Structures are given as C-alpha cells and as structure tokens.
Amino acid sequence: MNPRIKICCIASIAEAKMAIRHGASAVGLVGKMPSGPGPIADECIAEIAQAVPPPIATFLLTCETAPDDIAAHHRRVFTNTIQIVDALRDEAYHDLRRQVPGVKIVQVIHVLDEKSVEEAVRISQEVDALLLDSGNPNLQVKELGGTGRTHDWSFSRKIVEQSRVPVFLAGGLNASNVRAAIDAVQPYGLDLCSGVRTNGKLDEAKLEAFFRAAWG
Secondary structure (H helix, E strand, C coil), rough: CCCCCEEECCCCHHHHHHHHHHHCCEEEEECCCCCCCCCHHHHHHHHHHHCCCCCCEEEECCCCCCHHHHHHHHHHHHHCEEEECCCCCCCCCCHHHHHHHEEEEEEEEECCCCHHHHHHHCCCCCCCCCEEEECCCCCCEECCCCCCCCCHHHHHHHHHHHHCCCCEECCCCCCCCHHHHHHHHCCEEEECCHHHEEEEECCCCCHHHHHHHHHH
8 A cells, every 4th residue: 555645844725735736645734843944824824724625634743742732732723633743741642632632643753763662652552643753852952853864764664563553754755765765664654845845845846756756
C-alpha cells in the first residue's frame, strides 16, 4: 500500500489545494514556533482548515506543551488533528483528550538515539499516531521541526516495528531519497516541507516528482 503523504508548512488555501490535487491526504498548518520554517497566523490556519474538504486531515502544529494551552490554541483554529511538536507536559494525554473530544492527536518524536525509541513506544499507547522528525528540543533555541535533515532511519524502523499506532516519517525527505526512506522504515505515512519548496513557495514540479518517486 502506498504511504499516506502529508504536505506541511501550507501557507494559503491555494497551496492546500495544490497539495491535495497531487494526492496529499493531509496538510500541515504551522503555528508560532521558536525556530524553523512555515509559521502562519492562527487566523490564516483557521481559514485554510475551513476550506479543506473531508476526508483530508488538517494538522495544527503547536509548540504549546500544557493541555490547557494546546486546547486553547486548537479552539482558535479548529483543525481536525493536533500535532504536538514538543513533549507534552507530564504526558497528560488523557487531560488533553478530555478538552478536545473527537480531535486526533499526533505526537512528534525527535529521533536522536535509542532513548527516542523507548519514548516513542511508550507514547504510542496514548496517541492516534506518531510523527518521527529530525529536530532537537534539547538545544537552547529548540528545533521542533522543519530542519531539512534526515536522521538515523534504523531507529525509526524500530519505532515502526514496535508502535501501537501508525507512524509518519519526516525529516529531509525529497524525491531523490524517498524510496530509500520507505524501504528502510516502512512508515504508514510521509511528511515533508522543504523538499517540495523553492524559495519558500510550494513548487508544483517538485510535488509531482515527489509523489511519482514515492508511489511510482
């Protein structure tokens, strides 16, 4: 089965429509972040989310870490999925679910080492999906995604094999390496931003090349 593909850093309704036209099953809408590409205003996120038709998933990327703050962020935008890009405070997923009933919760795991595997397997019992990225939340200015770097896919493969929920692979994916990534990790889905952009803008030729390479 072809992996699902999520195009992230969507900045407008036109970009969302372009991604969906090429086959995206999800779009990522980036809220305020400490670093990285793609953040847009909450008003813009809400506008795009409202314009995206079902069954396409709309992911709010939030760097909030407390359930109350994540729920408040979601109430400003009303996406159907929340992507938590940092560690949830006290791993209080039950508290968050109570506040956002019916909304899917995806936890980002920044894959650094064997400890990332242990964290991912544990958290997979609490969420609807995992997304494996190449950030580093331990830096003074946190990297929470959008780095354009790959990570050690052998750790990601271990997570896929042990996770209780679907796993998306992110981090430095593009048309030239996506088949190798799929073969190495066997993820449920793929997530990318910079690999289909030119000068920050969604590039239709790169989108077409990526989908052809991923599904060809």
